[in-house]
Amino acid sequence: MGTDWKHSTAVADGFDAYDDLPERVLGYATVFDRLGEDVRTVLDYGCGPGKVALRLAEARDVDVIGVDISERMLEIAREVRPHPRVDYRRIESGRVPFLGDGSVDAAISCYVYINIGDLDVIRAIAAEVHRVLRPGGRYAVLDTNPDTTGVQFSTFRNGEPGLDYAKGQRRQVLLNRPDGEVLELSDYHWPRQTYGEVLADAGFTSVEYSTPVLGDIPGAQVAGTLLDTGRPAEAEAAPFLIVTGVK
Known part of the structure; x- marks a missing residue:
């Protein structure tokens, strides 16, 4: 059985305490860039404790709808990361019925697909996001890079070194807290091809893949952090996979 993201307060609190340094430097910056221009509303599907939604509202002139299955995650988001341009809502059986067809300009899902072991559930999420996106809207999915499973990065490791994981196989995840x-x-381990197939099946086109490393993003070496000591793994191996599609 995988991690209980929906009901466990310990998981929600522990995840909130994790310092997402490489994610915000390499992952989120790339996701925000992939959303394109002329974006006023963004759906953050699987917003967790609101870290990404808040940063997106602060980085871009947009309104964000942050949705999640966990009441505890949403409670943390509302209490710790309120913002006048962020609205936190509960996902209902995988759907967001309070949003109409074609009602948002862009959408993101960060660390959602890897935490679901059922491909049909993942496909349903992609279909729901496709429904609420306007024509031409972009959807960016961010997960850990399946091609660097087992690598010890500055704050986390997904999977055990030396193991070759099969499609949908469970992996151990270790997050180093401050x-x-x-x-x-x-x-769960999902190969790169799976992401493209899921988005294409949902109706997305122009699917693109990004795997940034330090040096690809200006200013990514954050002074005084673990990314600024010696030669971190993030300088050689890409910790994240960002997959984008267009409705």
Whole structure:
């Protein structure tokens, strides 16, 4: 059985305490860039404790609808990361019925697909996002890079070194928290091709893949952090896969 993201308060609190340094430097910056121009409303499907939604509202002149299955995640988001341009809502059986067809300009899903072991559920999410996107709207999916599973990055490791994971196989996840504690989770291995197939099946076109490393993004070496000490793994291996499609 995978991690209980929906009901576990310990998981929600532990994930909130994790310092998402490489994610915000390499992952989120790339996601925001891939959304394109003329974007006024963005759906953050699987917003968790609101870290990405808040950064997006601060980085871009947009309104964000952050949605999640976990009441505890949404509680943290509303209490810790409120913003006048972010609206946090609950996902209902995988759907967002409070949003009309073609009602948002862009959408993102960060660390959602890897935490679902059922491809039919993932396909349903992609279809729901496709429904609420306007024609021409872009959808960006961010997950850990399946091609660098087992690599110890500055703050996390997905999977055990040396193991070749099969499609849909569970993996151990270790998140190093600033307090010295390690949050152990479990996710699922989805090859790069799976992401493209899921988006294409939902009706998305012009599917593109991005795997940034330090040096690809100006200013990515954050002074005084783990990314600024020696030669971090993020300088050689891409920790994240960002897949985008257009409705």
